Amino acid sequence: MFGAAYLTEKKEGRLMEKFYGVLEKSPLFDNIKVDEYKVLMTCINGNIRKFSSDDYVFLAGSQISYVGIVLSGTVEIIKENPAGARLIMDVLGPANIFGEGIVCTKARIAPVSVRVKEAAQILFIPFERIIRTCGNACNFHFQLIQNMMMILGEKNFRMNSKIELLMxxxxxxxxxxxxxxxxxxxxxxxxxxxxxxxxxxxxxxxxxxxxxxxxxxxxxxxxxxxxxxxxxxxxxxxxxxxxxx
Missing domain, CATH: 1.10.10.10 (Winged helix-like DNA-binding domain superfamily/Winged helix DNA-binding domain)
Incomplete structure (x- = not known):
């Protein structure tokens, strides 16, 4: 990842609590109680990184193993052709998720780039921690899997709508x-x-x-x-x- 600023574990814990209200609005955490977030973050090994405007979270062609949730700021999903012409596929603000369609493929190679439009803080979650339950048999892991399936369905619907618009x-x-x-x-x-x-x-x-x-x-x-x-x-x-x- 480009331009990311890493946080200490102690600071990250306090910062994570600050964004619980944003996470509540994220479809990935639907039907999961706020009082479960602290345990949840430990189970899924989530971590927050800061980005400045114009930083790239990742470039097209990168191999991706995580999903990102925008906590503050905005990011753009962009597609660039060899000549450098740019097509904005989507603009995401707080509570929106990205990377979910990439990590569900076999190769996990990004066909798009993610660029920070306005200085952002992003929560990154390893995809394997979402789709596999932990040894503690936490109930919210099953909910995460169900939520991820719903997100992928919604993403497919949005992509079809974007294709129709471009046509x-x-x-x-x-x-x-x-x-x-x-x-x-x-x-x-x-x-x-x-x-x-x-x-x-x-x-x-x-x-x-x-x-x-x-x-x-x-x-x-x-x-x-x-x-x-x-x-x-x-x-x-x-x-x-x-x-x-």
Whole structure:
């Protein structure tokens, strides 16, 4: 791992307790009681590492044997071609997990890179400690395995949704699909996105100039309003009609 700062065992224990509230929101710890976390962390040998902005957690081609849970900050999952063009696959904030799809393969070779967008603290858990029960027969190990299966299913669903988004040919179709999804995720027609304009263009795999021009047209037509990373959908019905073209 690149740029990681390691913590002493004593400091790590105190820091881990600080993030119990974040871990509660992680799907990997669904249905596991907070008062079990201290024992759980010992069983699964979890450890926290700090990263600065622009650090790489790992690069494509690396062999991975752990999953990571973002405790603070944000990370980007990115795919780069030989020419250096970058496609943002996902942006993950606190409580989100990454690496789970890689460690479940035979070779465990990462097809993507993980880059720190905003200074982050990440909990790393050896995958073997998740899928194998310990000698103490802790009940939460069985729950971890069940949770991991659910996470893998959800990841597959999200990847299919991303593929469908990338397959859309029209710029307006892509923007409408993305913005409607973000609105549904936030349960509001007014929402903030984590991507800036360059990152949004990379996520949609489009030209930033063309994308910005189309956003301007959609604003002029009264479909939406925006300022920097804040968006408001003004005409949801017409925006949905963009998907039927």
């Amino acid at each position: 859309l040919k029209g710029m307006r179709e892509k923007l409408a699909t993305y913005l409607i999804h973000e609105s549904q995720k936030n349960n509001s027609r007014s929402f903030d996105i984590v991507l800036n304009r360059n990152e949004l263009a990379e996520y949609l795999n489009v030209s930033r100039t063309t994308m910005s021009r189309e956003l301007g047209r959609m604003k002029d037509e009264g479909l939406l309003d925006y300022y920097q990373n804040s968006f408001k959908i003004l005409d949801l019905d017409t925006l949905k009609e963009c998907l039927m073209v």
